[in-house]
Amino acid sequence: MKVKQFATENIPLIGLIVLMAAVSLYSPSFLTVDNLLNILRQTSINAVIAMGMTFVILTAGIDLSVGSILAFAGAVCASMIAADTPLIVALLTTIVIGAALGAASGSIVAFFGVQAFIATLVAMTMVRGLVLVYTDGRPISTGNFDVANSFYEVGGGYVAGIPIPVIIAALAFLVCWYVLNFTRLGRYVYAIGGNEQVALLAGVNVARVKVIVYAISGALSALAGIILTARLESAQPTAGLAYELDAIAAVVLGGTSLAGGRGRITGTLIGALIIGVLNNALNIMDVSSYYQMIAKGAVILLAVVLDGRSKATSK
Amino acid sequence: MTALLELRSVDKAFGAVQVLKGVDFTVEAGRVVALAGENGAGKSTLMKIITGIYGRDAGTMRYRGEDVRFTNARQSMDAGIGMIHQELNLLPALSVGENIFLGREPVDGTGRILWGQIERDSRHWLKQLKQDIDPRTETGKLSIAQQQMVEIARALSMNAEVIIMDEPTDSLTDVETKILFDVVDHLRAEGKGLVFISHRLGEIFAMCDDVAVLRDGAMIHQGPVSEIDEDGLIRHMVGRELSDQYPYMPAAPADVRLKVENLVARGVREVSFEARAGEVVGFAGLVGAGRTELGKAIYGANPAKSGRIEIDGQEMRLRTPRSGVLAGIGYVTEDRKLEGLIQAHGLRQNMALTGLFRFTGKTGHIDKRTERREITEYINAFSIKTHGIDAIVSQLSGGNQQKVSIAKSLVPQPRILILDEPTRGVDVGAKREIYTLINELKAQGLCILLMSSDMPELLGISDRILVMSNGLLTGSFARDEADQEEIMRCTVAGLTEGVAP
Incomplete structure (x- = not known):
């Protein structure tokens, strides 16, 4: 009974383990420290975005603007680095800009009652336009000042053998996990997704929480933009296209309900890892990138159907 | 007497839990x-077996x-067994006629819907129920009582021979209930x-011919209403004596806690009153009178929109x-x-x-230990039946959910x-527990405003009764001078364009 309960509650984790076992049987080069670190580093950007997405989806919202905010944040950050701005100032400013953009679409959702899908679709379009205006459609180089070299470390460096993006993602995860599980804000996020009317009548400042939630998503998208820009050593105007889809997939794979109110941030982390392992495995297996997309879609479909069924039967 | 529907020795178990044990049940024409x-005696399971939702x-x-x-459910419906659910199963955005014929719209050879026929037939069935409702009305705009009539019309239009009503009067006012009673007489x-499922014993005696009592999945009694009295019925239901349905504790009202002056808001035209600490002030009125x-x-x-609210003089x-x-x-x-x-x-x-702020500091960090301790205290003090602090609310019975709801509002330690x-959809035993709880809170000095459509309940536990009609206060009664008829008169007072008392 206990085992069965654990199994139904941890389908994403079991899926990840099964997937990794299967791939390691197929290819001995999969289960090596180098390859695993590689997967973690490749996953970190999506994981960071997906954590913010988890907050939003838990309130029964959705954030389609993450990819555009990532690109804009990356562009602003690159030009600040190119202008020899002190690293910490550049990074913090970029994250604040991301949070502000998120808060803006959050305000539209919270105060004007516009559906999250529409509000963030508008934000996605407008911010992407902003990126194109700002970059004039061309990549922004990070310049030749010393600060650029330390900036690259954010994307490509290591601490104690662990890639810095992985460490950043891990820290972001810890903060998000703490906020969702141990703070008033976290409780309110779940309550709003569970039943907004109940939350409102219980004295929760629903509008404020919603703005904060979208600001968190924006801030984490900007953080992901920093990592990406540092790794590529330049900001691309087309960066982050369709990233919202991978982030939503990670959240859903992690067992969080799109209807809001139910889900766990640990699930999102596992969901992001499943996507990362899958990408890596398909590459190792030499599957053409065209087929990769089909395979990825199929796995997500399978996972969601399985998860839905286990939840229906456990009722 | 001919038995329309006859169940014999019906058993049903969910996993290891035996929900129905050898139940006999008869519905006569x-x-x-x-x-x-x-709640939890097995009533809804029995109904779901009759309608084919459960095997x-x-x-x-x-x-x-x-x-x-x-x-x-489709099969039982086609056979002529109609069920009117407590939560109405109508689509609010569709017209009344569309709802009545939902899923079986009459069509011509090319598949076009015959709207004329829908309207004509709907009108016919509604008229049978003495309801003057235009079938083209948007269903969501009707009152709950009218929507119930639409559901009954829908059942009739399917030639239902057996009609099951699950707590139909729970959301109805007294006037609306009377209309429903007339319809029931007509159908009889x-x-x-x-089949009439209700927690309101008075209605069972007023309206029904027979009564069947389920307790812990077993049919304890089925027989004519005339052969049993209220005490006997309660004894069958709870399996023990309930000495007094409405325990009342005399109040020792203290200072004025709440003072409302010329309050105007949506649905409230102008209301002034005072309520004291340690006092239960009951609010009577029809649905839509403005109490909520x-x-x-x-x-x-x-x-x-205007007016003053003072609490403890502030x-x-x-x-x-x-x-x-x-x-x-x-x-x-x-x-x-x-x-x-x-x-x-x-x-x-x-x-x-x-009351989350009581468990968090400035940083918003939840002190989970204190939270667990306090919540557990409430669960014990209110004897909420649950298998744990993290049990899912939807799995609790109505009475326990209501206790959770009350406890939730008490965690912030309110003054009012x-x-x-508070007892809607709650069974007899739990009702009494809630009354006792209200008495305890009153004794602790809380000022309690009680809105209820259950008149015996209002008369039973209030220290004072105020009556609302059409957004105005139309009457005020001390406990010992409160009289059901007088109160009823006040509930309709404002309807003929209100004069404040």
């Missing part, structure tokens, strides 16, 4: 049988002389068999529920499902939600408690 029993493990079911086994005269709106206006959920500006909570007001909504509790969440999350229909 031209008679109304009440099905009584506490039965053992036993027989004969319908119009033939053995039947329905495997889904037509020779239909009716008044409660929400005081709490801040229906912001006042003027309060209450614009949001949050300001109400911080001003020391607890609010228990009439609509547990939509506004009261997050059904998919656990007890802890629900109960701690309103507003209870809107």
